[in-house]
Amino acid sequence: MVATVTTNKPAKKPGKLTMQVAEIAADTTAMRSLDWDRDRFDIEFGLQNGTTYNSFIIRGEKVALVDTSHAKFRELYLATLQGEIDPTQIDYLVISHTEPDHSGLVRDVLALIGDRVTVVGTKVAIKFLEDLVHVPFERQVVKNGDQIDLGNGHILQFVNAPNLHWPDTMMTYDHKTEIVYTCDIFGMHFCDDRLYDEELKDLAPDYRFYYDCLMAPNARSVISAMKRMDDLPQITTVANGHGPLLKYNLKELTENYRTWSQSQTKGETTVAVFYTSDYGYSDRISQAIARGITKTGVAVEMMDLKSSDMQELRELVEHAAGIAIAMPPSNSQATELALGTILAAAHSKQAFGLFESYGGDDTSIDIVANNLTDLGLKPAFPQIRIKEEPSEMIYQLCDESGTDMGQLLSLKQNIKKMKSLDADVDKAVGRLAGGLYIITAQKGEVKSAMLASWVAQASFKPLGLTIAVAKDRAIESLMQVGDSFVLNILEEGNYSKLMQHFLKRFPPGADRFEGVKTRIAENDSPILADALAYIECKVVSRMECSDHWIVYSTAELGRVSKTDTLTATHHRKVGNHY
Structure with a gap:
């Protein structure tokens, strides 16, 4: 079974781009890149309200810059940054994660600051950044709970949050201002001059849609990250990476993540979705597949083949009801080892789905399909072969393929539930x-x-x-x-x-x-x-x-x-x- 998609995607005219600068706490400045006309983001269909990319300056005796912006804001962002501070005075560049919409200007910022700056991030983030910027830089790898003292009470504490929705994600908490910098977590694609979440009714649909698209496929990771957040002192503001900052409805909006994620993970059936970060469109295509699966009430666990622990990978495959794999690069020793581990742990009671990454050197989808079929696994959807840059139609195809997989795996469970209902009530409602x-x-x-x-x-x-x-x-x-x-x-x-x-x-x-x-x-x-x-x-x-x-x-x-x-x-x- 093969699904091949080829489309001609018209070039889009550049939209309206503006900058907003505001003081959000003592010694703390938000620089928001407002992308008013963006109508699509990753796998999300039809953004109604554009989006923003939020960056922050924290000034103590030393200065930290938290994240940068999208490359499309190069001139605007760099001019704004230089208008707020002499870049050579920045001591730390904190990388929440290396996805291009937040790290797209890291190389430019490093060129402005010079050799004195220290780049702070998780081990995985620093490795990704080396491949991204291709210039030497000072670095400080931080683990969950590590701290950096900027002086004047600004003690930054780091909270690991892998897979939300990038394998290298972390949050940063400032003990003085009680602000937590969360990047993609608790964000929304909503472009507005209002700095904070003043009108909940305006934001709620975009906030939920953002969660469903980007966070629901990583619900288990959401719960783990929120448990780590529970150990932090009081939080007064969530300084997210997209949309208005959370302040007025902070408790309700953050707890929504916990409630939604607990509901998403309560099912017994799980699909393991494997991708390779920073390779072609592997992560985005995988996210679309995962979103389609979660629509059916089946839980998803996503894992990066590039940085996965082999024991964790084996355990995930062994307990999963299904596996979906984005074809990794054929010339990578790490992903080759991970793929071999998947094949060794897979068993005949599982279903599988395969799709290409459009990375230029994908592992043969036919060879992997034959290996899984020989092991007795059943295909859950036709192979997805991508011949060019993914379009809306391709993402929709991936979403629908994931849904087919979820429906296949939940069929027996749904029939069991239907049979358990009270027959009289059932007939009456009918x-x-x-x-x-x-x-x-x-x-x-x-x-x-x-x-x-x-x-x-x-x-x-x-x-x-x-x-x-x-x-x-x-x-x-x-x-x-x-x-x-x-x-x-x-x-x-x-x-x-x-x-x-x-x-x-x-x-x-x-x-x-x-x-x-x-x-x-x-x-x-x-x-x-x-x-x-x-x-x-x-x-x-x-x-x-x-x-x-x-x-x-x-x-x-x-x-x-x-x-x-x-x-x-x-x-x-x-x-x-x-």
Whole structure:
């Protein structure tokens, strides 16, 4: 089974870039790079509100710079930094992690500061940085609990947080200001002039979407990191790497991470997802696969083949129900050893998925597939062969492939749960009737559709409706707050063809509209030509309900093609499955 994706991705015009500088505590300055028009980040589909890259200056008797910025801000960031401080006075450059959106200007900053600066980071971060900047630098490797005294009460304490969402991540706590610098952790892609989280309702959807995309696949690591945070003294501000800083709703927003992660890890089924950091698009593709898996309620543990401990890797493979591997470089001794360990620990009761990294020298996907098949493992999704830089369609393909894997592994458990429900209640709930609808949506290159019956009007002013969308549906990614879609209403007595088409199980990345007559709505989503009526909708809010999202949307436009015809209805016998 092979899925090959090739797309022509148009070049994007540069967006609006600005800088914001603010004092956030004694001797502490935030420098925020505001990327107003960025509409996509890593695996996340359609950012509604841009993003920011946050950097910080801490002044004691010595000076520390925490993180830098994205390379697109080179001129703006370096000019701002020099306007705030003479760079040669900076003693420490603290690297929270080496992902390019935070370390993209490290080489430039080192050139400004000179040889006197000491770069501070985890062992893994320092090694990654050597490969990134290709210039010599003084370094200080820190472990969990280590401290650096800047003077004047500014004692920096370091907290290891690997795999959030990069293998070298750490947090930094300033004992004087009670600020913890968290980089990606507790962040959100939300670009706004407001420095802090003053309006929770404005931020909540982006905060949750960010967690679901980047942190949920690393839920076990989130819990471990928060246990280490519990050992810190009082925290008054979270100085994150993306979006507004957390101050006014700090307790609620940070505890959300704990609650969401505990829910994510309570399942018995786990998939091990292996990638190679800083190699091609390995980490981002793996994150998309992992996100698709977590939608099904199956837990994920991600591990970097480049820096993994062989004993930990073996134990992870042995207890996992499935393994997904991004093809590592073929010329790396470390990843070759890790791959051999995976093959030695894998067993016939597992499912597997393989995908290329587009790193230029990927290990042969066919050889690895043959080895796993010979061991008795079953493929969970078609091999993903990437021929060029990943596009939105490729990330959607990876997301859907992960979902297929999660559904395969959770099937027996879900059947067991259904059988355990009270039969009378189950039958009674099944008597709730609904209409028959097809939800269609398109955003950028990605489009999707879903047959729905859990639809109801919810308000008069404005005209609004709710739709229950299962968490593991592909279209869920296109129904975030601010997104648009079309609700196609099916006609009584004339719906079987459309219903049968959209009831099919589509393979990952398949065109759900092939062979279906459509036209384009004002909001760019497909309208089904054979529908009785359609309503163009915009998502206003979402409410989480265990295995579904309740999506509240306003009706923007609509039309009925046959005024004297009834809506198709749907009746079920049971209430615990579709």
